[in-house]
Structures are given as structure tokens and as C-alpha cells.
Amino acid sequence: MSRKTPATVVLDRAGLEYELFTYEYDPNAEQIGLHAAESLGEDPARVLKTLMALVDGKPVCVVVPSDREVAMKKLAAAAGGKSAQMMRPADAERVTGYKVGGISPFGQRKAAPVFVEAGAMGHERVYVNGGQRGLQIRLQPQALVEGLRAKVAPLV
Known part of the structure; x- marks a missing residue:
């Protein structure tokens, strides 16, 4: 497994501190994020999943x-839109340049506004996908928000 992905390149260029963790990715896992949390021995509240959605037809990263x-009404409100829906997996792969199960909020092919659940800010460190299946990045939530220029909002 490569430890250099578009996500880590972005983090390195930004000078943000992070650590990488690997786990055995299971393509048959019912919920990929929960599988990652269990594999890492972490609280699922600290292992964040990256989802791609559409707000008024425009891509956003959640x-x-x-x-x-995700509460779609809360997402739409946070993005200043009227309606939100999940993006189809094939469209998410095309927009981000990553495979489902390995979508990172960092280093996506096409930049989209990023929204982070407010509750994530209460942790000392959180995990996000590192840009490939089985690779997680651990960093401070504030670094996550700053590095992505993300908006923090209640989304669940």
C-alpha cells in the first residue's frame, strides 16, 4: 500500500501534522467507516467518513x-441550499478521483465545498480516509477544518 496519495501530498504541502494508519480493508463490510473504526480499535465517533452529496445539484463533500x-435538511441549510441528496457512487468516484471506500476529503480531483459535523470538533484527534482503501489519516480536528477550508455545522 502506498503511503503517498493526493491526500497526503496536500497535507504535506500545507505543512499540517498528521499520522497514517493502515487496516485490512474489507470490500464486503456493510459499513466501511464502522469497519475502519473497529479495525483501528477506535471510537466510531472519532473515525469520520467522507461522503459526497449534491446540494441544489452542486457537489459538496461531507x-x-x-x-x-447525514441529515439532508441540515446539510442543505449549512450549504445555503434548498435540498440535498447523496451523490451516486460512480459520480463520487468521477468527481473525487478516488474509489468508494477510499474517498478522502483532501486532494480531490475537483474541489467542492466541505462541511464537517460540529461534533467532530470535540475530539483531540480524528481520522479521515487517506485516499485509498485501508489508509486512514489521524489529525487534529482544527487542522482538518483549516486544511480543507471547511465549514463546521451540525449535520447529523
């Missing part, structure tokens, strides 16, 4: 705890 679901 980062929420792996054990929670």
Missing part, C-alpha cells in the same frame, strides 16, 4: 462520524 447519518 465529513461525519462513521456511526452517524
Whole structure:
């Protein structure tokens, strides 16, 4: 497994501190984020999943705890839109340049506004996907928000 991905390149260029962790990715896992949390021995609230959605038809990136679901009305409101829906997996792969199960909020092919669940800010460190299946990045939530120029909002 390569430890250099578009996500880590972005973090390195920004000078943000992070650590990489690997785990055995299971393509048959019912919920990839929960599988990652269990594999890492971490609380699912600290292992964040990266989802791609559409707000009023425009792509957005959403980062929420792996054990929670996005409230579409809250996402639309946070983005200043009227409606939100999940992006189809094939479209998410095309927009981000990553495979589903390995989508990172960092280093996406086409930059999209990023929204981070407010509850994530209460942790000392959180995990996000590192840009490939089985690779996680651990960093401070504030570094996550700063590095992505993300908006923090209640999304679940």
C-alpha cells in the first residue's frame, strides 16, 4: 500500500501534522467507516467518513462520524441550499478521483465545498480516509477544518 496519495501530498504541502494508519480493508463490510473504526480499535465517533452529496445539484463533500447519518435538511441549510441528496457512487468516484471506500476529503480531483459535523470538533484527534482503501489519516480536528477550508455545522 502506498503511503503517498493526493491526500497526503496536500497535507504535506500545507505543512499540517498528521499520522497514517493502515487496516485490512474489507470490500464486503456493510459499513466501511464502522469497519475502519473497529479495525483501528477506535471510537466510531472519532473515525469520520467522507461522503459526497449534491446540494441544489452542486457537489459538496461531507465529513461525519462513521456511526452517524447525514441529515439532508441540515446539510442543505449549512450549504445555503434548498435540498440535498447523496451523490451516486460512480459520480463520487468521477468527481473525487478516488474509489468508494477510499474517498478522502483532501486532494480531490475537483474541489467542492466541505462541511464537517460540529461534533467532530470535540475530539483531540480524528481520522479521515487517506485516499485509498485501508489508509486512514489521524489529525487534529482544527487542522482538518483549516486544511480543507471547511465549514463546521451540525449535520447529523
